[in-house]
Amino acid sequence: MDTIDLRSDTVTHPTPAMRAAMANALVGDDVYGEDPTLHAIQDYAADLLGKEAALYLPTATMSNLTALLTHCARGEEVILSQKSHIYQYEQGGASALGGISYHPLPVNFDGTLSLEAIIAAIRPDDPHFTRTRLICLENTVHGCGGTPITPDYTNAVGALARQHGLKLHIDGARLFNAAAALKVEPRQLVAAADSIQLCLSKGLCAPLGALLVGSREFIAQALRVRKVLGGGMRQAGVVAAAGLVALQDMRARLADDHHTAQMLAEGLADIEGVQVEPAHIRTNMVFFHLPKAVDSAAFVAELKARNVILRGKSPFRLVTHYYITPQRVLYTLQAMREVLAALRVVA
Ligand SMILES: Cc1ncc(COP(=O)(O)O)c(C=O)c1O
Structure with missing residues (x-):
């Protein structure tokens, strides 16, 4: 890159190693489940986060949307930060396409949502109300200056979610920045999460791509959602090859x-x-x-x-x-x- 572009880490170009990996990528038709590079990146991401399975998607926005549409049915509700990317910058996609409503909460200076506020936002089981289904966190928290949130806090939210029969999704567009800042393993940041969105095209420099990570059952459902959104790709290994370099070589x-x-x-x-x-x-x-x-x-x-x-x-x-x-x-x-x-x- 010739310019000194400080607008975002999304402006990063693929590295020479990524371009070489793309040129040499093994590919197949992924809608038939036959792309070896997609299998490789999905297995690598699942293993890295200590989860069962992962799904490759073109963008972080689509990865978040797929997560929300997989967790929630029409008429159900998600609790999230009013400054979160999902709430502010993704066109209300889960609401527009999935009939899911958002319950935004104020965020603290350190990027956390107060546990009391989350509890108060959970709807009682009463036919007057929507059903709360999901809590979303973001790590790092871009609306709070890119601050990382800790495993302890995330575990506390996860415990709260389980007590109330809810799921926890983490928008980890910059999860590896959080891991680096806190000096912890990425899997420690997501142990309590049912799904995690990872973006490959921010600080990791891949030209595009994201992953959704979770249980085998969740990812099987997410695969159907990705397809209905038009995200069933064919020889996507040609770009996932750059993503694999991103995950393996660019985190450190x-x-x-x-x-x-x-x-x-x-x-x-x-x-x-x-x-x-x-x-x-x-x-x-x-x-x-x-x-x-x-x-x-x-x-x-x-x-x-x-x-x-x-x-x-x-x-x-x-x-x-x-x-x-x-x-x-x-x-x-x-x-x-x-x-x-x-x-x-x-x-
Ligand atoms: C925290 C967070 N989540 C999700 C996204 C969406 O990424 P994309 O626009 O590449 O889909 C962004 C984009 O900057 C982000 O900052």
């Missing part, structure tokens, strides 16, 4: 992205008037405010002219990834210092 380096995020935050904290909290950075996301007098649009435009790509306006979110090396962080900070100095003169 995610801590580097947390380090570059910390570098960015500390560098920004040294620029007069910029507000940032380096101590709050837990994974690969950095949020910062520009000084009030500085025009956000001009800041973005001037950085773009220097090959640094940001999105939005103050407060900005920067996301680090494989292509944001320490050297590029230093370049970015220097570019930001120069741009801010110039814009302050104008203001």
